[in-house]
Amino acid sequence: MAKEKKVEQITDMEVDFAQWFTDVCKKAELISYSSIKGIFVYRPYGYAIWENIQKILDAEFKKCGVENVYMPMLIPESLLQKEKDHVEGFAPECAWVTMGGSEKLEERYCVRPTSETLFCEHFREVIQSHRDLPKCYNQWCSVLRWEKTSRPFLRHREFLWQEGHTMHATAEEAEAYTQRMLNVYADFCENVLAMKFNGAEATYTIECMMHDRKALQAGTSHYFGDGFAKAFDITFTNKDNQRAYPHQTSWGVSTRLIGGIIMTHGDNSGLVLPPKIAPVQVIVVPVAQHKPGVSEAAQALCDRLNAAGYRAKIDLSDQSLGWKCAEYEMKGVPLRVEMGPRDMENGQCVMVRRDNGEKTFVAVSELEAKAGELLQAVHDGLYARAKKNLEDHIYEAHSLEEAKQLQEQNGGFIKTMWCGDEACELKMKEVAGMSSRCMPFAQEHLDDVCPICGKPAKHSILWGVAY
């Protein structure tokens, strides 16, 4: 069903996708700019989405035996430098604390860009025996990376995330745990955020496709081997009374997920939120509320919905009906319930889905049941649309030139075979502007050879333009 556009302040996504995204972030009151570039204020409505994400994911982590901890915000330079590759990766974008009060510090401290080193320092202290393993730790915190350019949710200098770090007695156990956490993220994306993605092996990433057909990495889960354990001298005594290095995993998602939600589900009227993480799931709007009894009848609906466990709100302000409808559409509230004089006479209310604008007349007696049904329908509708968007925009290519052309014409993911050489990845980036997004779990045989170098192919791989 075609929906006419009602919010002239929001730029159409077909006209300018980037501007649309920024408009939605501002108009839906998710975020504000601060006085420091790249560091944003999460407004109550935006932060509430993150709180809902935290609540649901945290419960899933705990089912996997994860314990939450909190590590220091500052990392001494000497500690950061213990693992060579790690420093090289993060040092260029570290912010440093050099003064304590008015005194210059002996050693400068880095504001954490990630906390592997702190976790490792701590693991060294608490891991002695195989009986101390596994250690499955996670922390919810913010990290700081001095990015050159920034965009709301997609690239902040300071952003909120969760970082899980676990230590295991064997490589097998650690690898299995890495996959298990990837599955937690995958289930969360599909069942909570209604986002469709490509899972992967080897790189362990979740790649979602946005409305503009660019890829967004929504979560990662890494198997680290024992590299950090060796660098930080973390050892334990195994059952055979021998010293051994434990094997590590690391996994995280950030507030970038919210950027993904916006770009996956949003439309030209604004934000569209998956019901499970929407701060307000149902907005109750009285119609002609000055007429006797209308406000009370609407309030009663709202109270009943809250009592039934839904997150419902009512708007009794004296704004016009049209204003209220547009306002809550912009903010992505999944379901609107209208109650007016005519409804009162008929013992009914009107329910309007945010995802497709469909209106349903509902007997007041069926309020709770029908609200639940429609919220689920919104979730399913969003998921179906996201899935279709992904599936419709995966194209198969058999040569470098064809891959380039397909990307230019259609965007999306381009599927090819790959020999496994990094040189071919660089070549693809250079020629077609695409990076490897992931090697799908569902491997296919499209050709015998790598279309880039002609050597025997080892995997099928997806390429795309990423955020």
Next chain:
RNA sequence: CCGGGUUUAGCGAAGUUUGGUAUCGCGCUUGGUUUGGGACCAAGAGACCGUGGGUUCAAGUCCCGCAACCCGGACCA
């Protein structure tokens, strides 16, 4: 980091060419009428014109520096 654009009331803009009393729309406040898709009338409040220097009797306007934001590119989660 490179290349382009922008910065004037809470938001969006005009005014800058040709220096001379700070403008408009939305929003906000007060009162009243309204309400089945962004209502209307009336009266108000609100701006060291992004920031620091310079030129001038006089700078939103001219000159030089800096910053922030937006859009592309490179890089990253």
